[in-house]
Amino acid sequence: MSDTTLNFKEMCDRFEVTPRTLRYYEYIELLSPRKEGRSRFYGAREIARMTLILRGRRFGFSLEEIRQFLMIYEVEGTRGQMEVWIGMANRQLEVLEKQRDELEDTIQELRKLRDESAASLG
Secondary structure, three states: OOOOOEEHHHHHHHHOOOHHHHHHHHHOOOOOOEEEOOEEEEOHHHHHHHHHHHHHHHOOOOHHHHHHHHHHHHHHHHHHHHHHHHHHHHHHHHHHHHHHHHHHHHHHHHHHHHHHHHHHHO
């Protein structure tokens, strides 16, 4: 992947994001493409960062949490970043498990009410 360089449009297409999203990630300094005039080029580092950003968003992390996580690598390297990641993952797993439990309770309640309503008609 070290030889891979994507232009702005290719980056949007590869990660299925809008130009606005990509520009915003640059604006908040999550990404720093190489610029040549008005053109932007994304190398292996930016492609890897974009993968981590989108994965983090899918897991429910805020952009600020992702930004801080990415900054740790610059200061502490891989080990420090992984140690922080484990803590972040543990916290987020607790949040997601609580949401899942609440959702399961809501589904059960809705099914019960639906079944009671159907029974009253029959």
